[in-house]
Amino acid sequence: MSIPPAQTSERSTHRGNCHCGAVRFTFSISPPLPKYPTNTCNCSICSKNGYLLVYPFTKDFTLETGKEVLRKYMFGLKRSEHKFCGTCGCSCFIEIVEEGAPDIIAVNVRLLEDFDYDILKINKVDGKTFGPEYKV
Template identity: 60%
Template sequence: MPFPPTPTSESSSHTGQCHCGGVRFKFTISPPLHQYPVNSCNCSICSKNGYLLVYPFQKDFSLEQGHDLLKEYQFGSKHVWHQFCGECGSSCFIRIPEKSALLPDGSNSIAVVNTRMLDDFDDEKFHINKVDGRSF
C-alpha cells in the first residue's frame, strides 16, 4: 500500500484529546480508519510512547484547543518534532517539516496522529502495519 494510503471515496471523522483534555483535535481520514493501515513502529520513541500512527492530510486536521500547552521533543537526527501535552505528558502528534526526506514527494502536507488519543480509540478495529523503525 502506498504511503500515505491513496484516498478512497469513503472517509471517517474523529476527535481526540490528551489525557487531561487540554489538547483537543479533530480530523477526517480516507480511507476510513477501520480500513486505514495504522503504523506500529518498533523504534525507541514509538515503543516507549506506544504510538499507533495514522497520517491524515494537514488540510483535514485541526487543533481545536491547547496550542499553548503543546511542547516539543526532538532526538537523534532531529528530523521530526514529537508534540506532547505539557500538562499531562500525553504524546499526541509528530510534526514533520515540509520538504522532509522522510516523506515521499507530494506528502509533505500530512499530520501524524497518535490514535491512542482518539475519543473512539479501539485498536481491535485497526489494521496494524508493523514498521521496523529500529533499523532506520
C-alpha cells in the same frame, strides 16, 4: 505501504484529546478507520511513546485547543516535532518539519475518543532498522 496510503471514496472523521483534556483535535482521513493501516513501529520513539499512527493531510487536521500547553521533543536528525501535552504528558501527534516531506501529520490514534485497538488494521513497521542504533 506508502505513507499516506492511496485515498478512497470513503473517509472518516475523528476527535481526539489528551488525558487532561487540554489538547483537543479533529481530523478526517481516507481510507476511513478502521480500513486505514495504523502503523505500529519498533523504533525507539514509537516504542517509548506507544505510538499508533495514522497520517491525515495537514489540511484535514485541526488543533481545536491546547496550542499553549503543547510541548515538543526533537531528536536525531530533527526532522519531526513530537508534540505532547505539557500538563499530562500524552504523546499527541508528530509534525514533520523536514523540507520536501509530504504535507501530512502523524496522529496517535490512542488519543481518539472512539479508540478501539481491536478494530484497527495494524501495520507493523520495522523502524528499528531504519536509522542509527538507539542509545542513551
